[in-house]
Amino acid sequence: MTNENEFDFEAFKQAAIKGLYEGKPLTGENGLFAPLLKHFLESALEGEMDGHLAQTRLPEQNRRNGKTTKQVKSSAGPLELQTPRDRTGSYQPQIVPKRQVILTPQLEQKVLSLYGVGNSYADISKHLLEMYGYSLSDSELTAITDKVIPAMREWQNRPLESLYTLVWLDGIYYKVRHDGKVVTRVLYSVIGLSLAGKKQVLGIYTAESESAKFWLTVLTDLKQRGVEDLLISCVDGLKGFDTAIASVFPTTTVQLCIVHQLRNSFRFVPDKYLKDLANDLKTVYQASNREQGLENLLVVQEKWGSAYPKAVQPWLEKWELLSPFFDYPPAIRKAMYTTNTVEGYHRQLRKVTKTKGAFSSDVALQKLVYLVIQNLQIKWETTTYNWKEIINQFSIIFEERIKSHRFE
Structure with a gap:
């Protein structure tokens, strides 16, 4: 190693001691440890180059070829690192790989955590500046959050269980930039209730509008990933939805969402009458049986x-699609006509997306929703309330369909 790269530890020690007495920070912007970390990293890079040349050099075919300089962010503050180059371009730095601009995995995880609970890039950059003494640009933050995309793709294509007792299928609208314009996109979500009584988001999908045709592709995707049977599906009032489900899972009971139907009704009635109408409609879906409900x-x-x-x-x-829940005992019936699961899920999504405005792309929308789902799934590890009673009733009503599937 050349003399220009030799590090004067004694001078560093004296400067650090002097800096401490002057109240300078150890890390962050102009931190006292920054020169030492820079030296360690550049020494490691030089060592990597020495090893690389020793392994790859044929007589005079490869040798050092100057250095490149790049800015990186570290726990000791911003650093300007000089990375050696070789003539053939075959050297690939290991300790600080090409295009890496952040040195601490913990910092990347911090960024993902902040992003996953709804912080904007501006919020994250401000937080990093306050906590670590430096900020990251939007492009640098995008590079970090994009690292979840491979995991998201793997999650989207993961194998599913062979049977789900209940599935909720619904869409929520967002604004996304597309070809220089802001357009409305639908984020479709499929939530399943397994035989173990645990809720899972089975998949997320985006499209231009909510349609029975697109739901057909979603249901086909579920089948290709291992789903053989859905006992009951709870869906909104989209025309043709029941036909789409029947074409892929012909034995599935289709229940139109009562809450969606109530909301549609309330749109056409003045506010001063809503309470009375709601109470009257409650006598319909809380009736003791189908005949009384009608x-x-x-x-x-x-x-x-x-x-x-x-x-x-x-x-x-x-009525034929709104009333199937009357065919089941009260515990199953309540799970069918209420949408607490879907509403709670959408509430979590809106909580972290409400400040986003228009997303830059479908992928940008999906990766944020994916991070929300990972946090939500932790809460969903608990078994559904009153599950023993519900699964006992399912086991009696759907005995032949359940017994051939894994039961935990």
Whole structure:
């Protein structure tokens, strides 16, 4: 190693001691340890080059060829590192690889954690500046968050269980930049309830609009990943949705979401009447059986139908798909007509995405949602409330379909 690279430890020690008395920080911007870390890293790079040349050099075919300089972020603050080059370009730095601009994996994890709970790049950069004495540009932060993409792809294609007792299929709308314009995109989510009583997000998908045709591709993807049967599916009121499900999982019971139907009805009624209408409709879906539910719906139609036909008529038109939950015991019935699972999931998504405005791409949207799901899945490790009663009822009603699948 040449003299210009030799490090004067005595001078460093004296300067560090002097700096401590002057109140200078050990790390961060202009930290006292920065020169020492720079020396260690550049010495390691020189050692790597020596080893590389010893292994690869044929007579005069490869030798040193100057150095390149790049800025990196470290726990000791920003550093300007000089990396040696060889003539053939075959040397690949190991301790600080090419294009790496951050030295601490812990910092990358910190960035991902902050991003995964909804912090913007500006928020993250401000936090890093306060905590570590330096910030990162949007492009550097994007490079870090993009590191989750391979894990996300693997998760999206992972094998699934062969049977799910309940699945919820729903979409939520976001703004995404596409070809220089801001467009509306739908993020589709599929949530499944396993035989072990645990909820899982089975997959996330994006498309231009919510359609039965696209849901057909989603359901086909689930089947290709190992799902053989879905006992009950809870979906919104999209036209043709039931046909799409039947074409892939023909024995699945399709239940239209009661909450979606209620919301659609409330859109057509003045606020001062909403409480009364909600109470009247409650007599429909909380009736003791299907016949009583239909009788109560006819009473609601008589009371509200003439003034607000669009609020009531869809219930009659869709009654065959709104009423299947009456065929099941109360514990299963409640899980079918309530959407606490989906609503809670969407609430978590909105919590971290509400400040994002328009996403730069579908992938940018998906990687944030993926990080949210990883955090949410920790909470979902607990078994669903009242699961023993629910699974006992499932086992009786769907005995033949369940017994051929793994039961934990």
